Each structure stands twice: as C-alpha cells, then as structure tokens.
Amino acid sequence: MPSGIGGIINTGHDRPYRFSFYSNALSATIHARSISELPAEGQSFEDLFNGDHSKNGNGNSLVGSGGDFEGNTWWLDVQCPTDEEMKMLSKVFSIHPLTTEDIQMEETREKIELFRNYYLVCFRSFDQDPYSPTHLEPLNMYIIVFREGTLSFHYRPTPHPQNVRRRITQLKDYISVTSDWISYALIDDITDAFGPLIQSIEYEVDSIDELVLILKDTEQSDMLRRIGTCRKKVMGLLRLMGNKADVVKGLAKRCNENWRVAPTSDIVRYITQDHLITMTQNLNHYEKILSRSHSNYLAQISIEMTDANNQINDVLSKLTALGTVLIPMNLVTGLWGMNVHVPGQGVDGYAWFVSIIAGLVAFAVIGGYSTYKFMVRRP
Template sequence: MAHASSSSPFRRTSLPFISSNAPFSRHRTSPPSSIKSNSRASSFFLPNTIQEEDMGEDVQADVLFPRFQAKNEDDQLDFAAFGHMVDEHARKQSAGTVRLSRTLSRHSQLYGDPHKHVQAEFEGVARYQVYSSRAVGTPVQSLEQLLNEKGKEALESVLSTTGWWVDALCPTEEEMRVLSKTFHIHPLTTEDILAQEPREKVEPFPNYTFVCFRAFDIDPYSDQVLPYNFYILIFKAGLLTFHFRQSVYPVRVRERTEQLKEFIDVTPDWMNYALIDAVTDGFAPVIQQIEMEAVSIDELSLVLRQSERVDMLKRISRCRRRTTQLARLLSSKLDVLKSLMKRYEDRSRDTLMTDTDLASAEIPIDSSNKRVFSDVLLYLGDIQDHVVTMVQNVNHYDRIFHRAHTNYIAQVNLEMNQVYATTNMVMNRLTFLATVFMPLTLVTGLWGMNVHVPGQDYLDLNYFFWLLAGLVLYCISCGYFGKKSDLL
C-alpha cells in the first residue's frame, strides 16, 4: 500500500455504511507512491495512462499505517508484538528509567491535570476484565495492569479461542499503544478512544467494526446525569471494549452470557447486542421516575394552594432538564442501530448469495452464519423498538411538563393580577381620602394662623360650632359621593 507523504495532510471524511468484510472506503487524495517519488509540480504533467494504471492497481488505497491484511485465521492478533512490548515495559520498570517531566500547559496549570485525576481515581481497581465464553471454571480474569506477565498469559489463554471479550477501564496511552499494535486497531479509532469522542457512530474497518455507544450514570449526591461512552470493537472472534467510567453493564452482560451460553451460540455480534441492550435498559428506571413525576405535577399544578406551591417550579424545571438530557442521549442511538441493522442485512445478503453459489456447485452449505446474522438483526430490531418507544415517552412527558409549566405560570400571573387589583383599589381609597381631607386641612390652617381671623371677636362658641358643622357636612357629602362612584 502507498504511504501518504509528510507534506500531505490527512483529512478525516465521513464513511458510507458498508459491511465489515467489504473493502475499506477511506480514500486518500494523494497520488500513489510511484508518482509521489517525483516532485509535486511534475506530478501534474505525467501521462494519463500512467496515472490510470497506478490508480487501477491501488484504487482502494486509504490512510492505514500500515494497512492491515489478514493472511489467515491466525493472523488476526499480533501476540509477538504484545510480548515484545510487555518485555520492554518490564525492562524499563526494573531498570528504573527516569522519565523527564514535561511542563504542564496553561489550562492544566489553572484547572489541574485530568489524566492524573483519572489515574488516581482507578488506582487499585481491576481495570481489565478478560472473559471467554468457552472457558471452563472461572470465565473472567480480573487484572489491575495489562502490561505484565499475568496480563500476557491471560490474553494468550483467552484470545486463542473464540467468543472472547476484553473489557478495558480507563486505559493509559501506553496501554492503548500496545493494544492498538496487538489488535491492529486503526490510528483514528485509537484517537477517538483516547479523546473520548462523545458522538455515537458505527465505522467499519477491514478487520473489525467500531461502535461508539453512549451510556449514563446518575450521581447519587447531586442527582445529575453523567454520560460516558462505550467504545466497542467487534472482531471476528471476539469483542474489545473501552470505557472511562466504572459501569455495571459489562458485569450484567457477562452474567447473562453465562446463563444463556448453553442454549445459544455466543458470538461477538451477540455480545455487542447484549451490551447495547443492557445500556438501553438502563434508561427504563429513569424514564419511569419521570413518568411518575409528570403525572404528579400534572395533577397538582392547578389544585395546590399558594402556600403549597413553593417547590413546584423547581420540580418542573428539574424534570424538564432530565427529559432534555435523556432525549439528547436517546436521539442518536437510532442512527447507530439503523447502521448496525444495515450492516447485518448486507452480511446476511452476502451470505445468502454465497450459499446460492455453493448450492449451484453442489457443495455442502453451513447456514450457521446466516442464522446468527438473522438472530442479531431481530434482536437489534427489538432494541430499536424500545428506543423509539422511549423517545416518544420522553417527548410526551416533556409536553406534559411544558403544559404544567404553562399552567403554573398562568396561575401565578392570575394571582399577581389579583394582588395588583387589590393594591390599586387600596391606592384609590387612599387617594380619595387624601382628596377629602386636603380642604379640611386648608380650612383649619387658615383659622389657625396667628392673625386676626373671622369670628375671633365673638366670645361664645357658636362661630366654632358652625364651622365644625360645615366641615362635617362636607365630609358626609364626599363620603356619599365616594360610595356612589365606587371610590370607597
């Protein structure tokens, strides 16, 4: 295969869905190696016949470094490279190699080193689970470290069979480099795993199919949704998974496999289905809680009194945030399931065409692969139905919360309008009373001045009572007018 030159930047393009047995379709835009040996300027003036001949020889060229081509069944895994890297790692550990510390970036200096936090979090935890459905006795081997003799023996004892599963929790960069070399993992896949790519997708490669599926946990202290990804590599003989948060789903799948392996043919495709099914079933309890909250809020949003609706808005906001998070996690799963179903449909169709050719040549037919693909296709269809139902339920509950929120806001506005009306009525009364008493204040102020005023020369109280009677008559008249005008 032709390698791309250092001056040619690699561009990551979208993949059309193909089966894992089909040729890989990430084409490069650089010319073949026979043409790239010349200068860039002279490559545009080569005859078209030479270019067409070279392109015909390597029309499926891509950006694999190096491109993997399995020669036989035993060429799927590189145990020699794994053993060499384990020995090299042991030599460095025993020799006490001093590694120079690199200067932290500005972001790491401000917010801390995330890799150091992850390594400290999983220190002393069995981060690798090596499982074999064909094993007798203890099917699971737990390993804290992979790059040692125990990890080498565990992998060699399990990967030599079919139906194996290696589950890696928070692998380091060195461990990913060793696993990529051993399992012939594409650099783009390694990059997605180390960068914890959040987008759910399905990407077929020459020797495996890469599936990124998103799960979540609920923080018991803050009650927040904590999403994380499962990176699943489906090989012909086994399964390789990566995740960066401790999860109960792999344990449940292994227990389910142990219960059913006597009755079904456990294949990597079936284990991939079982893991996706376990992750999808993890949404059901949360959605059930949301359903109970939706029914409760819908019934109480209009009947609670003002003193009992203190936390109603908080409950509605919390539930709407939860439904939005679940809808975001569920929406992309339909595309992943459709891609997987399309892959198995293509493989089942290819198997059917191969069986037809064998039947025409009177060669015995092995229908086990076709049955496995058909069964997994049915299982994935069942998961797709569950996801569609969950999405519909979440959208329905979100509409219920939206209606309850609208009703709550409308009732609050109605009560505020009533308060405003009461306030306006009190202010009108106060204004009317102030208007009534202003003339009284004026009259009493005039007759209270320290000057000669009318009636001052009268020694009896007749003048005073006449003035007081006039003020009382004025107040009675104003009160009658206020009652008639609804100002009081």
C-alpha cells in the first residue's frame, strides 16, 4: 500500500477535477484537482488506501461505527496524468516501466498484460465530435488491476468512470465490489457505449436498402452521400471494435490459469465476448449491405443514363431522317437564289414552276414515308 505519496503541489482551484477516488469504506467518491487533495485533513495516504476513513476534512465520520474494513477495495481514476504524477505513482505502486511508457505514450493497441503484482488492460472507447457525426475519436482507457484496488488512466473526459460508480452504488448491496469487478464494469460500460451507434446505423442501413431501388430520379440526389456517410460510420466503428473480442477472450482465459495476479474465477461469469462478436458481425453485415446498395445505386444510374442515351439517339435519328428529306429540296430551291439559268426561265406561264413544286412535294412525301417505314421496321 502507498505510504508516502506527496510532492504534487496544488496550483489553484480553477483547475478541473482530475482525480477521483472510490473506496468501499467511503460513503461518497472523493474528487480532487491534484493528488495531494485526496486525503482528508490529518489523514495519511496509507490510511486513505487502507480504508481508514474515520473522518473527513470537516471532522465528520464517513464510515459506520463498526470499523470493519475487511474486503476494502479502492479505485483511483486519473485524467491527463503528468509525467511527474506517473513517475510518482509508478514508484509507489511498483508499476513496471513498460506499463508507464504505454500510458504516457498513449498506446493505441488493445491488449491485456500480466505483471508480477498486477495486470494491465488497454481498452479503447470513443469521443464523438458533435459537429461531425461520422468522426469518432479513439479514447484510450488504461486499467491497472491489483488484488486490493484499481488504477485507471485516460487523457480526455469520459463518462465511463462515473457510469461505473453509479452502477456500483446501485448494486453494492448485491455484489462484492472487487478490483476485478471494477475492471469488468469499465470494459462492459465501454462496450455498451457502442450499442446506440450500431442501432442507429442499423436503421440507416435498412432505410438505404429499401429506398435505393424505388426512389424517383428527383429523390436520388442525396442517396450516394447517405451511402458514403453510413459506410464511413461503419468503418470507423469497425476500427474501434478491432481487437476487443480478443482482449476479452484473453482476459477470460487468464481467469482459468494459475496466475497469482490474474482475474479471479468469480469474474468469469461476467466476462463474455459474445456481445462483442455479435456487434462486430453486425457491422460487417451492414458493410456488405451498404456495398450492395452502392452497387445497385450505380447500376440504376447506369441504366438511367443508358435510357437517356437511347432517347437522344432516337431524336437524332429522326432529325437525320428529316435532314435527308429537306437537304435535297433545299439544294434545288436554292438554285432560284443564284445568278444562273434555271429551267423554264424564258417560258411564259407557271408550268415549269408548278412542275418543280409538284416534284419537290412528291419527293418529300415518298422520302418521308420511306423513312417512317424504315424506322418502324428497325429492330
């Protein structure tokens, strides 16, 4: 147990609460801006972590008069730890340098590692950008589990620790809150956070799959954008889900091995990877549906473009047929606009003029009828 944590100076009351300390022996969680604010007045860090919370800073009793602290479990949650704080905590709790390095470097690989006096769980959550529904920023949670307590670290505000503490308050009369259970509860809360996103994606995928082939031309303008946005969400969640099932599987496997620091066998009944596997399979299924919808959309666009091209070709063929009839007539009639001798120029009367006009009309009728019959019979 830590016996001499110190050296962290409080720099002011305007700083956010970065430290949260829970203990079975406390009636409420302690929130502090610096680690030096955690113990009450006249209380040492050894008393704080050992469960001796007989008085708070106001002199009021925090625990029952029985004073039985057997089975005490503590949990220290740290947000944005500094290098000095990590160095101090690593020294006090005998944390391996590799673990300290992973936390300080914000290791993104999800994993479980066993050490001499604790095991480390790296698990990723997400921080959703309210201004971009498709942007999910990974949020790394590092959980160090000792037999007597738990340390958790993260570098951005997250609701998971508060959710777990609320869950402990609701269930503490029915379960034994151990360090293993706290680590399980954090993993479970992170996993449950993906549920609403996957549910919303399911609704969107079903809508796209039903509408992609029945929308009218005027209603299809944003379909490609909807498909692309939904696929981006799915790929982002698949990236975050990543190795979660393997981590949970490894955690359950360690429960059945003879490791002194491994999770106890009691936690096995809580740990299940079926939920994670199901969510990952659902996301892969949604990606296949969106890929098919994308292909169907592009195929429908291609069909519509083919129909439009056929209509254009039909109009052009009619214009070509009309030109075939009119151009020869224009060539003959154009002779009257030229300074050349034309048939019947020196003959009195309109016989030549009427004959030429009748010939042109006959040519137009015969040419138009022939063109019409040719286009009707065309396959």
